[in-house]
Amino acid sequence: MRRGETRAAWLFISPWVIGFLVFTAYPVFYTAYLSLTDYDVINDPSFVGLENFRTLLEDPKVALALRNTAVFVLLSVPAQLLVSLFLALLLNWAGRASGFFRTAFFLPKMTPPVAVGILLLLLFNGQSGLINRVLSSVGIEGPAWTTDPTWVKPGLVMMSLWTVGGSVVILLAALRSVPQELYDAARVDGAGWWRQTWNVTVPMISGALFFVFIVDTIHAFQSFTEAYTAYFGSGNTTYSNDAALFYAIYLFQQAFQFLHMGYASALAWVLFVVIMLVTLVQFRVSKRFVFYEGEQR
């Protein structure tokens, strides 16, 4: 009976086991191997030791891509977190009427990222874009968001705020599960609106905040589609914009446009290690701030 059960269990999980071995475990090791080789798909990989990693350290495009990605992560993640928290708080206060607004905030999340990239080009267009029209109506002369290198990343960050709907929904659910008694108690103690928000709400939803923080960070590090759509193309004329060269875009170009599979594998491993380290630090730091219900009480 028990043996039969074990066999049945393995049959049920067999799709994942096969998929894991073929499409996760093997690729992880094979990428590690390829990162030590020179490989163009046509000829067999030839072993070059740590050559790729040495090249990578001196490649100005890698430095540029890392810098661009770091700037994007540092700007977009806190901005997304603050905006989604603010919107979730608004929805929570709105109470029963929040359904309509929640739908409105979530809809952009359904837009294909390619279309988001296109919208970015159109809305942020320096001369005739809607954003600059609105800005000029209040007397501000908007920059050339899509062509001026200093404004390309802020434009991408602002566009990324349009799709915070998922985080808003997560935070709103967390806000709604904060027990009312805590607010009552805080009020009895004389806490005003700000104290209640800062000392009751934020600690009580810190788990969800942390989740959103981690997920947004991992996504921001791998940010690709919107920037690639808007700033990199290979149609009749090839165009590219160094200010939008994110790490994932450079990796993609190396692998699938230049067929430098070995070099791209090295790039992939570096990205993996960077994301792992950052996530690890985030978990370490979060231990001090994140409060899970039912813990240490």
Add this chain to the structure above:
Amino acid sequence: MTAVGTPQERAELAPVLAPERDRAGRAPAPRRVRSRVATWLLYAVLAVVTVAFIYPFVWLVSASFKPRSEVFDNKLIPDTFTLDNYVQVWREAPMAMWLFNTVLVTVLATVAVTVSSAMVAWGFSYFRFRGRGALFGLVLATMMLPGAVTMIPTYLIWDALGQVGTLTPLWAGNLFGSAFYIFLLRQFFLGLPRELFEAARMDGANQWQVFTRIALPLTRPALVVTALFEFQAAWTDLMRPLIYLRDSNTFTIPRGLKAMLDQFGFGGEWHWEIVVTASVIATVPMIVLFFLGQRHFVEGIATTGSKG
């Protein structure tokens, strides 16, 4: 990855899609008498933000009905209303082919991932076997792995199988389940009463029948969430079509949209009205999908946060 596992294990027995507490009629917090002014202010801010979120759609749809010279006039109602762009898009690109490819890939990807993930999730929730905890930990750990690390060998596998240039690599990987959905569905299975399945076993049902006839029908809400999420993911994906598709006839809508941008946008011809119209065509199915499954989308996403 231990830190990922702990809160999840703690919440293990809670059904995934527990109804929102608010439905019970509880007023949302913080409950207090708000002044009229504060209420008006709140709704004013909400209205402004809503306009900011919705207006890009309105702008896009409106622009798609404008002639070329008026696309950038930023007027809500087109001065000259025209359907020409929609005719033009169909003429300039194999739109019908792209739509067909996208529907095909999306349906296959959705069915494949839903069925396989449900099977795997059932294996991890109903049965008790040695190494289950460690193995499930591995499932969760794969969620943290950046796609870039497996991208190149995965391409080489499909290349070796002669599938590069076909639609197969866009969906066939889904036959092996996906960690996130496995996690989601397992949470749901764990919330079902075990006696139900034991009773069915007593009545002579075999393991497969217990799964398909009893467990699956009870899991419908979570299966719908899985299917909706994957439908959206497969429909909107650009990365894989960029990697695997070469011939314009095999393109999906997002890949085609990028090609149109390259041809009609910066690429040279500056026919932005075509690009705008194609964007509308790519986006509308997702908006429809959202309104069809709104409740499931919202609850599914809310759940990932509280249990993640």
